[in-house]
Amino acid sequence: MDGQQRLSTFILLAKVLADLYNDCLSDPKNLECLQEGWKDRHTERKRLSFNTIGSNAEYDFQDALEHFNDSQASKNKNNKNNYLKNAVCLKDYLRKKEIKNINDFIEWLYSNVKFITIICPSIDKALRIFNVLNARGLPLNATDIFKGELLKELAKEEDQKKLVSRWNALSQKCSDNDLTMETLFSWYLTYLDPVTSRGKMEKELVTWFNILNKPPLEYLKGVEDFYNAYCEVLEMQDWHAHLLSYKDDDHLCVMLCASLLHRYSESEIEALKELLVKFYYQDWVAGGKQSTREQTCCNIIKALKEKKSVEDIASVVKNHLNINKITQRFRENLKDDHLYEKHKKASKNSWLRPILILMEYSMSDDPKPKRIEKNDFHVEHILPQKPDPSSQWMKDFSEEERGLYTHSLANLTLLGGTKNTQTSNKDFKEKKEIYMGNAVKLGKDKRGREKTFKVMTCYKMTIDIAHNHTEWTPKSLEKRRAD
Numbered sequence: 001m002d003g004q005q006r007l008s009t010f011i012l013l014a015k016v017l018a019d020l021y022n023d024c025l026s027d028p029k030n031l032e033c034l035q036e037g038w039k040d041r042h043t044e045r046k047r048l049s050f051n052t053i054g055s056n057a058e059y060d061f062q063d064a065l066e067h068f069n070d071s072q073a074s075k076n077k078n079n080k081n082n083y084l085k086n087a088v089c090l091k092d093y094l095r096k097k098e099i100k101n102i103n104d105f106i107e108w109l110y111s112n113v114k115f116i117t118i119i120c121p122s123i124d125k126a127l128r129i130f131n132v133l134n135a136r137g138l139p140l141n142a143t144d145i146f147k148g149e150l151l152k153e154l155a156k157e158e159d160q161k162k163l164v165s166r167w168n169a170l171s172q173k174c175s176d177n178d179l180t181m182e183t184l185f186s187w188y189l190t191y192l193d194p195v196t197s198r199g200k201m202e203k204e205l206v207t208w209f210n211i212l213n214k215p216p217l218e219y220l221k222g223v224e225d226f227y228n229a230y231c232e233v234l235e236m237q238d239w240h241a242h243l244l245s246y247k248d249d250d251h252l253c254v255m256l257c258a259s260l261l262h263r264y265s266e267s268e269i270e271a272l273k274e275l276l277v278k279f280y281y282q283d284w285v286a287g288g289k290q291s292t293r294e295q296t297c298c299n300i301i302k303a304l305k306e307k308k309s310v311e312d313i314a315s316v317v318k319n320h321l322n323i324n325k326i327t328q329r330f331r332e333n334l335k336d337d338h339l340y341e342k343h344k345k346a347s348k349n350s351w352l353r354p355i356l357i358l359m360e361y362s363m364s365d366d367p368k369p370k371r372i373e374k375n376d377f378h379v380e381h382i383l384p385q386k387p388d389p390s391s392q393w394m395k396d397f398s399e400e401e402r403g404l405y406t407h408s409l410a411n412l413t414l415l416g417g418t419k420n421t422q423t424s425n426k427d428f429k430e431k432k433e434i435y436m437g438n439a440v441k442l443g444k445d446k447r448g449r450e451k452t453f454k455v456m457t458c459y460k461m462t463i464d465i466a467h468n469h470t471e472w473t474p475k476s477l478e479k480r481r482a483d
Contacts, residue, residue, distance in 0.1 A: 007115065008061060012087045015065050020094055021102040030106040060084065142201035143181045149206055150216040163216055170224060177234065183250075188226050190254045191261075191305075194298035196291075229257040237368045239361040240273035246354040246374065247280050251297035258304040271310045279317045281358060284351045286329035296320040335481070340379065340407035352379065356414055360461045380415040381406060382465065382472050384425045392427045396473050405474065410481035414459040428472040435466035 018025075018034040025031045060081045068087035079085065099105050120126035147167055154160045171181050185205060189198070192208050209219055233241075233256045244252060255276065259269050283293055296316060303313050321327050334355075336342070343352035353374045361369060383406055387393035397405070405411050415434075423434055433440050439454040469476055 008083065009086060009090075010113065010115075012064060012068075012083065013090055016068065016087060016090045016094060017102070017106065019069055020091065021099075024102050025106075027103050027107075030103055033106060033110050141182050142205060143185050145202045146185070146205040146209075149209070150219070153216050159217065163220060166217075166220055166224070170220075170227060173227065177231070179230075184227060184230075185223065187230075187250060187254050187257070188223050190250065191226060191258060191301065194254075194301040194305075196294045196298060225261065226257055229260040232260055233257060236273075237371075238270065238273065239364070239367070239369050240270070240277050242369070242371045243277050243354065243358055243361065244273060244280065245371070246357070247284065248348070249280070249297075251294065251301070252276065252280065255297070255300055255304060258301055262304055262307055264304075264307075264310075268310055272313065275310060275314055275317060277358075279320070281351070281355070282321060282326050282330040285333050285355065286324075286326045287333070288324065288326055292324055293320070334409055336408070337404055338407050339409050340381070340412060344379075352412075353377075355409070356412060356461075360414060360459050363460050363464065377414045377416050377459070378419045380413050380419075380462070381411055381424065382413060382428070382431065383411050383477070386425060388425055391425070392429075396471070401474050405477045408477070408481070410477045413462045413465060415462060416458065428469075431472075432466040432469075435462045437463075 014034045061083045064083035064087045151160055189204055259272055299316050343350045357372050430440055437458040
C-alpha cells in the first residue's frame with residue numbers, strides 16, 4: 001500500500017529531532033529510536049521506494065536528510081527539492097515550539113504513531129483501500145497503478161530509470177497539449193480493443209499489456225507512437241479537420257490516429273476525413289445517440305486496423321445512416337422553421353454554429369483555410385428578427401412569411417464580431433454594404449459627429465449573398481434553402 005508521503009515526513013521528523021535535540025536526549029533509547037527512524041539498519045529492503053516517483057526523488061530525499069540544517073537551505077526559496085523544503089519547515093516549527101521535555105515528547109511520539117502494513121490480494125482491493133484512506137489527498141488513478149506494474153516487470157535499475165524518465169516526458173507532453181495521461185491511455189485502449197463496453201481501466205491496462213506480451217519499454221513505445229499520431233492530428237490544417245475538431249468525441253480521435261499508424265496515404269486520409277464529416281455531422285444534426293453511434297465507430301477503427309479501403313469504411317457509415325434513418329432526420333431538422341430559436345442559447349452540443357461554418361468552408365476555394373473559432377462571429381439574421389414597421393421588410397414579407405423564414409437556416413449567415421442591433425435591423429440595401437465589408441452610417445453622436453459601423457470579418461458566404469442578390473425576399477430564401 002502507498003504511504004510514501006506519511007513515511008517520508010516521519011523519517012524527516014526523526015532526523016530533525018535528532019539534530020536539534022542531540023544534546024538534550026538523556027535517555028539513550030530515545031536517540032536509538034530516532035536513528036532507527038531514518039536509517040535502514042535492520043532490513044535488506046529499503047522502507048521507501050522511489051521508483052514510481054521520478055529519477056531524482058531518492059537523491060532529493062537523501063539531500064534533505066543531510067543538508068536541511070545548512071544555512072543556505074533555509075534561504076534558497078527557488079530550491080525545487082520538496083523534501084528539503086519540508087525538512088526546513090519542520091526544523092523552523094520545532095524551534096518556535098520550544099519543547100520543554102523532549103524525552104517525554106519522543107517517547108509519546110513513538111508510542112502513539114503506528115504504521116500498519118496492509119497486504120492486498122489484488123490491485124483492485126488495494127485501490128479501494130487507498131481511496132478510502134486517502135480521502136483528502138490526491139486520488140490514485142489507473143495509470144499510476146499501471147506504471148507501478150510496468151516497473152515491477154523490470155529487473156534492472158537502469159531500465160526502471162529509463163521507463164520513469166520516458167513516462168515523465170510523455171506526461172509533460174500531454175500536459176503541454178491539455179491532455180491527461182488517463183485520456184491518452186484510454187484512447188490507446190480503445191485503439192487496441194475497439195468495444196462499446198469496457199471494464200475498469202486499471203484492469204484493462206494490465207490485461208492488454210499481458211495480451212501484447214511486450215517488454216515494458218517496448219509497450220510504452222506503442223503509447224508514445226500513438227501520442228505522436230495524435231500530435232499529427234492536431235496539426236492538420238484542412239477544412240475537414242477543422243470541422244471534426246468542433247466535435248468532442250474520443251472515438252473520432254482514435255480513428256484519425258489509427259489511419260496514421262496504419263500508413264494510409266495522404267489522399268486516403270483526406271477521403272476518410274471527408275467521410276467522417278458526413279458521418280458525424282449528419283448524426284449530430286439528426287440527434288443521434290452516442291450509444292447507437294459507438295458500435296459504428298468501433299467497426300470503423302477495426303476496419304482501419306485491418307487496412308481496409310475507404311470505400312469499405314464508407315459502406316459501414318452508409319449502413320449506420322440508413323438503419324437509423326439518420327439522413328432523413330438530418331434533412332428534416334435542417335428545414336426546421338424555428339431552428340435558430342432552438343439553438344440561440346449556445347450549448348456544448350449545439351450544432352448551429354458548426355453547420356454554418358461547414359457552409360462557409362464548402363464555399364471556399366482554399367483547401368487549408370484558417371480555423372474559424374466559434375466565438376469569433378455572431379449569427380446574423382438577414383431578414384431581421386424585429387424589423388422596423390416602416391421598413392422595406394414589412395412590404396416584402398407578410399407576417400406569416402416572417403414567421404416561416406426568420407429563424408430558418410436559409411435566413412442565417414455569419415458576421416464577424418459582436419452583434420450590433422442598429423445594423424441588424426436595417427433594410428437589405430444597407431445590409432449589403434455591411435456584408436461587403438463597407439462602413440455604413442449610423443447617425444450622429446451627442447457631439448454631432450457621424451457614427452459609422454464596419455464588421456470585423458466578412459465571410460465568403462455572406463459576401464456572396466451581397467453580390468448575388470439585389471433584394472432579399474421569400475423567393476430568395478426559397479432558392480437558398482434549395483441550394
